[in-house]
Amino acid sequence: MSYVETARSTCALGGALSLIHSIEKAVPIIHAGPGCGSVLNFGQNLASGYQFIGYASGSASPSTNTLEKHVIFGGENRLREQIKSTLELVDADLYFVVSGCTAGLIGDDIRSVVSEFSGNSETVIFSEAPGFKGSTYQGYEIAYKSLIDQVIQPVTRKEKNTVNLLGIVPAQDPFWQGNISEIVRLLGRIGLKVNLSGDGDTVKKIRKAAGVDLNILLSANTGISAAKHFKEKFDVSYIQYPLPIGTETGKFLREIANTLGLDKQKVNKVIEEEEKYLWKYLIKFSEAYAFILVNKEFGIIGDTNYVIGMTRFLTNDLGLHPKLAVVTDAPSESIRDTIKESITNLNYDLSPGVIFESDAYKIWDEVSKNPPDLLIGSSADKPAAQKLNIPLLATSYPLYDRIALSKGYSGYRGSINLVEDIGDVLLSTM
Incomplete structure (x- = not known):
């Protein structure tokens, strides 16, 4: 058994x-x-x-x-x-x-x-x-x-430049509301209206959800069958993109814009402004970065969304060294190679070891063989992290030693939250 x-x-x-x-x-x-x-x-x-x-x-x-x-x-x-x-x-x-x-x-x-x-x-x-x-x-x-x-009803016409979001599971992602809020904000900036966001949707909005131009599936694993069923029943196409964090968000916005034929000049201007905002705060962190983060190796334990998004941000934007990525939400074998490629196809010729595992004993057996300098995981990883003296930032379910209300890690502003939280964890262990 x-x-x-x-x-x-x-x-x-x-x-x-x-x-x-x-x-x-x-x-x-x-x-x-x-x-x-x-x-x-x-x-x-x-x-x-x-x-x-x-x-x-x-x-x-x-x-x-x-x-x-x-x-x-x-x-x-x-x-x-x-x-x-x-x-x-x-x-x-x-x-x-x-x-x-x-x-x-x-x-x-x-x-x-x-x-x-x-x-x-x-x-x-x-x-x-x-x-x-x-x-x-x-x-x-x-x-x-x-x-x-x-609940969703057929429509006679589509509402131009309107989309639905799906794929972020409420509560299973403790920071679901903050993550959704940032994506909705950014889509609004490039001229899109979000009908179903996944947070506080009304029955009225659900009924007319077939009248959108596009469904945006914010996950490489969860929601695929629902998005396909939506397309089969109401002929609403979908685009799939794992939760974007940091400058990866620019690629996400451009892909959405290309799919819907949005004004490229406007989209590029928004991305330029958002990246300027991001780097304004990351540069403020540069002295502390040299003190606490430079040359740090990190590991991450979480579902597909966080493992892909955080690994890409911490490596490509912050220049940290990815050591281990543990995917815990048991994606089907047919998509594991695609997920692994998204995790390992990074800048600077760096890539982590990737394992697909949900069992805590097996996960920590792997981590203990070659411990990283920093670990991103869940509250359940705290005892083992303390035993190995690894600083831990808990971001994934189960999360019972932090309060999660409006904060998120997606997009540009969410990535700043992630840097602040990582910095707090490392400073608290010095």
Whole structure:
């Protein structure tokens, strides 16, 4: 029997709930055992920088709390009862039924029960996301496909220069809101309007999401099947680009601009202004850089987005030496070579060793063989980092020794945050 020591994500149900909680006035109706909602509440919110997200999250989330009798005789009547009471008691724009392992194992017909409420004025949809279907990342995609199939409506015309963002998983990325905010800001500067950002989207915006020019998938791994399904159903093309950090953001903006035929002169001017802003602050750091960062070797443990984005920024922009990159979100074998190339195709003829691993024991066995001078990882890596006397900056899930509210690491301004945080960690260990 195989198992993963110190998991770095929740289950599929957790991923579905993270997406639901990111939607304005959306209430989940959890069809699962009594522990699922509460455990995921603490597992996601407390371990994601102590941020409690969602209109009806945590203890306020309706749940069927299925027991042994429901396993034996079925839980459909209990679900029907819970939907009815939630509609009566909770004012929401979207009622999102999401089922967990118990319902998945006994075969409750969720679709049939939910269809009984389809004639109401309220929007009631469902998603089957039992934990055994995968991790947070798979659950996010399952729920996103439910939005595509049950909420998004066909349109007769497109709204020019409007886009949707997807691929950043709320709470699983503790800095999701700050990361999204910076990308939205930059896209606005080059003349684009973001319809769905992934943070606080309204049901009204979700319904008209098919009317955009382009979907932007901000991940090399998560959201691919959802983006493809979106294209198949509504003929909305997508472009895929892992979370850009630092000057990599200029390449990202130019690729978007080329795809949509935007004014190149305007885009180049924006990039020039943003890079000037970035280097203004990095130059201020130059004396401290020579003191604490020069010739430092770094390692990074995280999901595909952070490993690619941070490795490229720290190497190409800051000139640090990449030593080890550990990708923890288990991308499929078919895309691992592409991900590895994005991590290793760096400036200055530098490239880290790359491994794909989720098990903490195996990860730290690898790190201990040749420890770096600096490690970027999660709070779960703290005990091992202390044992090896490696300064650690925790940026990934689980994150329970930092507060994450509005800060992000994406784009130009996010990269400045990253430099400040790395500097703080190194100075605190001197």
